[in-house]
Amino acid sequence: MRPRSSTPSRSRTGTGTGTRTGTGTGTRIRVGARTGSRASLCGLLLSLLVLGAGLLPAGPATAADNGTWGVFPTPAAGAAMTDRAYFFHQGAAGSTLSDSVTILNSSDRELTFQVFATDAVNTPAGGAFALLPVETKPKDVGAWIALAPETASTVTVPAKGRKDIPFTVKVPADATPGDHVGGIVALGTAVEGVQQDGKVQVGVRRSVGARLYFRVPGPVTPGLSVEDVRVSRSAPLLPWVRDARATVSYTLVNRGNVVVEPKVAFSAEGLFGRRVLDRPGRELKLTLLPGQRIELTEAWPDAPQSDWVTVRITAGATAHPDLVSRSETGFVAVPWPAVGLLLVLAGAGITVRVLRRRRRAESEQDEAVPDLAGTR
Numbered sequence: 001m002r003p004r005s006s007t008p009s010r011s012r013t014g015t016g017t018g019t020r021t022g023t024g025t026g027t028r029i030r031v032g033a034r035t036g037s038r039a040s041l042c043g044l045l046l047s048l049l050v051l052g053a054g055l056l057p058a059g060p061a062t063a064a065d066n067g068t069w070g071v072f073p074t075p076a077a078g079a080a081m082t083d084r085a086y087f088f089h090q091g092a093a094g095s096t097l098s099d100s101v102t103i104l105n106s107s108d109r110e111l112t113f114q115v116f117a118t119d120a121v122n123t124p125a126g127g128a129f130a131l132l133p134v135e136t137k138p139k140d141v142g143a144w145i146a147l148a149p150e151t152a153s154t155v156t157v158p159a160k161g162r163k164d165i166p167f168t169v170k171v172p173a174d175a176t177p178g179d180h181v182g183g184i185v186a187l188g189t190a191v192e193g194v195q196q197d198g199k200v201q202v203g204v205r206r207s208v209g210a211r212l213y214f215r216v217p218g219p220v221t222p223g224l225s226v227e228d229v230r231v232s233r234s235a236p237l238l239p240w241v242r243d244a245r246a247t248v249s250y251t252l253v254n255r256g257n258v259v260v261e262p263k264v265a266f267s268a269e270g271l272f273g274r275r276v277l278d279r280p281g282r283e284l285k286l287t288l289l290p291g292q293r294i295e296l297t298e299a300w301p302d303a304p305q306s307d308w309v310t311v312r313i314t315a316g317a318t319a320h321p322d323l324v325s326r327s328e329t330g331f332v333a334v335p336w337p338a339v340g341l342l343l344v345l346a347g348a349g350i351t352v353r354v355l356r357r358r359r360r361a362e363s364e365q366d367e368a369v370p371d372l373a374g375t376r
Contacts, residue, residue, distance in 0.1 A: 064210040068107050069157070071186045071210040074100035074164050087184075087212035093175040100166045101184045101210065105157040112156045113186040115165060117145035120181040120211065120289060127252070127286045127294035131183040131209045141180035141214050144169050154189055169214065177218020178257025181289050185209035213259070222323045223256025224288070226264070226315040228295075229329040235305055246303035250313050250327070251295050254288045260317040262288055266298055267314075270307040281316065304333045 064071040064085070073084035081104060091097050105111050118132045119142040132138065147167045157163040167184070187207035228251040235244040252262055262284050268277035277300065288294065303309075312328040 064208050065104070065106075066206060066208050068105075068206075069111060069113075069186065069188075069208060070104045070106070071184060071208045072102050072104065073210065074102040086210060087214075089169060089213070090215045090217065091169065091171045092217055093171055094173040096168055096170045098166060098168050100164050102162050102164050103155065103157050103186050104162045105159060108159050110156055110158045110161075112154050112189045114153075114189055115147060115151045115155050115184065115186050117147065117167070117184050117212075118142040118182055118209075120183055122286075122289055122292040122294050124293065125295050127284070127288060127292075127296065129211070129287055129289075131185055131211075134185070134187060138182065141169070141182040141212065144171060144175075144180075144214075145182070145184070145212075146170065147184075155186075171214075171216060175216045176257065177216050178220060179259045179290055180214045180216065181211065181259065182214075183209040183211045215258075220258050221256045222258055222260055222317065222320040223254060224260055224262060224315055224317060224320075224323050225253045225255055225325045226313050226327045227251045227253060229311065229313055229327045231300075231309075231311055231329060231331050233303060233331070233333065235303075235333075243302045244305045244333070246300040248298040248300060248311060248313070249295065250298075251293060252288060252315060253293045254290050257290050259290065260288050260320065260323070261286070262315055262317055264296075264298075264316075265314045266311070268309050268311045270304060270309055274307075276304050276307065276309060277311070281314065283318065307333045309333055 070081075072081050073087050075081055075083050081102070087099060087101075089097060089099065101115075103113060103115070114134065116134050117138065118134070118136070119138040119140045121130050121132065122128065123130050132142070137143075145167055146169075148165050151165055155163055155165065185207050186209070188205055191203040191205055228249070230249045231246055232249070233244060233246045236242045248266065252264075254260055263281045264284060265281035266277060266279040267275070270276045279298075284296070286294075308330070309332075310328055310330045312326060315325045317323050
C-alpha cells in the first residue's frame with residue numbers, strides 16, 4: 001500500500017522540573033531547570049545539552065518543512081524539491097540500496113544540524129504518526145539506515161543553501177516481509193531562546209523529519225481489529241431538560257504486516273431493535289503502522305437518556321475491502337437522579353401511610369379498652 005504523503009515530526013518536550021509537551025510546526029524540544037539560584041542556572045546550561053526524551057509527532061502538513069528548514073528526499077536533476085515528499089522503497093531481505101536526503105536551509109544564516117535515522121510509531125492516544133527521538137535506539141528500519149560518514153557528528157548548511165546527504169539501507173537477511181516505517185530527522189543544534197515558563201526556564205531546539213516507508217517483499221497480511229469498546233455518559237439531573245452526552249472509546253490494533261488507513265462506522269440499537277445511532281464509515285485520516293495499538297474516542301452529543309443500548313463499531317480499510325472487524329458493548333441508559341427522586345418520594349409516601357395506619361390502629365385500640373372504674 002502506497003502511503004499518501006510525508007509530514008514533519010513535531011513536538012515539544014523537556015527535562016528538569018517543568019516538562020511540557022505539545023505540537024507546533026516542525027519539532028520543538030524543550031529543556032529547562034528551576035530559576036532563582038546560581039545552581040539552577042548551571043542546571044539550565046547543562047540541560048541545554050540534553051535532548052528531550054519524547055516522541056516527535058507528525059502534523060498534517062504535506063512536506064517536512066517548518067518554514068526555516070526542510071528535510072526532503074533528494075530530487076532528481078531538474079525536479080522540484082517537493083516532488084518526493086517522503087521516501088518509499090522496496091528491497092528483499094539481505095539487499096542494500098542507496099538514496100539521498102536533502103536539508104534545505106531557507107533562512108539568512110547558516111544552520112547546523114544533528115542528522116539521524118529512526119523508527120516510526122503511532123502515538124497511543126490519537127494515533128498520530130511519530131518518529132522516535134535521538135536518545136531512543138531504533139530497532140527496525142531506522143537501524144538499517146547508514147548515513148554518510150560526514151554526518152557522524154553534525155552537518156552545517158549555508159544560508160539559502162542545501163546539503164545532500166547520501167545514505168544506504170541494508171536490509172537484514174532475517175527481515176520480515178511487509179512494511180517497515182521510519183524517518184530521517186534533522187535536529188537543529190542551536191537553542192533558539194530561553195523562555196520563562198512559570199518557574200521553569202525553557203530552551204528550545206527544533207527538528208524536522210521526513211518519513212521513510214520500506215517494504216520487504218513476501219506474504220502480505222493486512223490485519224485490523226477493533227477492541228475494548230466502552231461508553232461513558234453524562235446526563236442532566238432532570239431528564240430530557242437537555243441532551244445527554246456520551247463518549248465512545250475504543251482501541252484499534254494493526255495485527256498485520258502492512259500499513260493500513262482505517263475507516264470506522266458507528267451504530268447503536270435500543271430496545272426492540274430501534275436504531276438510535278447511525279454514522280456511516282469514514283476515514284480517520286491516520287496511518288496505522290504494523291503492530292501498533294491506538295486509543296480513540298467518538299463523541300455522541302445526543303445519547304439516549306432512557307434505553308437499553310447496544311453500541312457497535314465496524315472498522316475497515318479502503319485499500320483492503322475484505323478487511324473488516326466489529327466489536328460492540330452495551331449499556332443501560334437510566335436517568336438515575338430522576339429515579340432516585342421518585343424512590344425518595346415513594347419511600348416518603350409509604351412512610352406516611354404506615355404512620356397513619358399505626359396511629360389509626362392505636363386510636364382504635366384506645367377506644368376498645370373498657371372503663372373499669374365505672375363498672376364497679
